[in-house]
Amino acid sequence: AQKITQTQPGMFVQEKEAVTLDCTYDTSDPSYGLFWYKQPSSGEMIFLIYQGSYDQQNATEGRYSLNFQKARKSANLVISASQLGDSAMYFCAMREGGYSTLTFGKGTMLLVSP
């Protein structure tokens, strides 16, 4: 079974609108961390936001927020007020227990139009 599932190959949004990118995960470890990275066409993976499994509140970083629903094992990324520069691939990743290795999903391509 896949550990990280991103079901949306591509998403389109207009500038200034909000968009939600879906991510579900699978783990039996009670301690884990969830990450979102952005990969523009230049290739670099840019860290966006982190959510720990024991965190009580949803993580937020500027225009990014993580909608963490533990019982449903989902960790959706919400981007508010989309900008043209948000057009990129977005990857959800998980780290389990005491291991630092990240397992990535297949990604979602986001295109923001004027």
Added chain:
Amino acid sequence: EAGVAQSPRYKIIEKRQSVAFWCNPISGHATLYWYQQILGQGPKLLIQFQNNGVVDDSQLPKDRFSAERLKGVDSTLKIQPAKLEDSAVYLCASSLVGDTDTQYFGPGTRLTVL
């Protein structure tokens, strides 16, 4: 603070040739990772170093891939001989210690094997 540096950015070789990639992590980061990202997929860990020791190389094809991190700072990943299926982006990442720290990625090396 300077980010993770990688070189070269692009490399084109013929199958059965050898190639080497270089990575310099963020200063002070003890943990270094090499990932392989095939087109249309998320990155997959090849090898993880803690200082100059290998922590995880379970997914490294050891018959053709090798990596070293002498002196616990920069690292080299080598492929010898290359196969067509090695065409991918090779990403280097670093983090402060390991299991609790965010990984920061370099710009990657795009390898094309003809």
